[in-house]
Amino acid sequence: MYYIDPHIHMVSRVTDDYERIARMGCVAVSEPAFWAGFDRGSVDGFRDYFRQLTEFEPKRAGWSGIQHYTWLCINAKEAENVELSREVIKMIPEFISKPGVLGIGEIGLNKNTKNESIIFQEHVQLAMQLDELILIHTPHLQDKLKGTRMIIDMLMSDRRVQPERVLIDHVEEHTVGLAKEEGFWCAMTLYPITKCTPSRAADIIEAYGDDRIMVNSAGDWGPSNPIAVPDFIQELRKRGHPESKIKKIVYDNPLEFFRQCRRFEFTPPDTLADNAALVVSQKV
C-alpha cells in the first residue's frame, strides 16, 4: 500500500532509510523543522538548516522516488532564546515560497514556559500574515495534557485561525479529543517507549474515527523507527480493517490536509509509473 509519512526528520536519517521506506510503500514525506539535539548559536545556523530542508533533502528523497515537503520554524526547545527566535522568525519569509514548503512548523510548546508561549504566538502571527498552514508539536509525557490545552487556548483566542488549517501532532489518548472537538487536524506519532505504539494508535482510530487524523514515525536522531507507519498499517490489517479505511488514514488524509497549501504539488505514484512507461515507450 502506498503511504505518506507526514512527520519524519530525514536530516537525521541515512540515505538507506529513504530506500527502506520507499520499499515499504512510502511515496512522500513531510519534514518539519526541529531541534537538532543541541541549541544552535546563530540565525545563520538556521539559514543553513532551512537550505538543507528546502534544497538538499528534496533531492536526496528524489533519489528513492520519494516526494519531499517541509515546514519552517524555530522549535520550542530553542524558543527560550527569544532574541534568536525572533531573528529566525524574521528570516522565514526568505524561504517560505520555495517549492515543497507547506507552512510553519513544528511550532509548539516543550516545557510550557512563558517564553515558549510568546514565540509560539509570534509564529502563529507570521502564519496568519502569510496565510500559511500550521503544524504543531505538543509536549511529551507529563507536560502533554497541559501543553496541548495551552496551545488550543492560544489558537482559539486568535479569531483568524481556521482550525482546519492547523495540524496538532503527537496526540494520544488524553489529548486527541481536545484537538478533534475544536475542529483541528491531528496526528499520532509512533515512537518507541515515550509516545504512541501502533496498537494504541489503532485503538485511538477505533475510538475517535478516521476523519482529520493521520499517523507518522517522527523518525529522528533519537530511538525511533522510520518504518513505523507500515507497522500501523499491519496492525489495522491484522484487526481486519478494510484497505480503503487504512488508505484513508495513511494516504488520503495527509493529502487532503496538504492540498490546502497553495504551493502543494503532488504527483500520484500511479501517474509516476505511467510517465515512466511513456518515456520508455517513446524511447523505443
Place this chain on the structure above:
Amino acid sequence: MIAAVQTAPEVFEQTFLLVRAKILEVAATLDRLDRAEAAESVRSDPRFGQIRQGLEILLSDGFHRAAQIQEIFSDQYDPTWMKKYLSTGERPALSPSVPH
C-alpha cells in the same frame, strides 16, 4: 467511532500472552524495587503514588482506562495561565520584514 472489526474473544486470544507478559514485567519491576536498598524512600516518591493509582485504574471497568492513566501522569492545567504569561505588552510585534 469505527466499530472494532474483531470480536472480544478474538481480541482476547490475540492479546492474552502479550498482556500476561506486560503484567509480569511490572510485577518483576516492583519486586526488584522491594529487594533493593532504601525501598521505603521510593514508596514516598509521588511518582510511585502515580503508579499505584494507575494500577488501580487497570482493575476498573470502562472504555477510557488509557486516557485516565495518561491524566494521572499529567501536570495540572491552570485555566488562567494566559493572563499570567501573556500580558498585553508581550503580545507579538511582527518584524517589519513580514509582508502585510
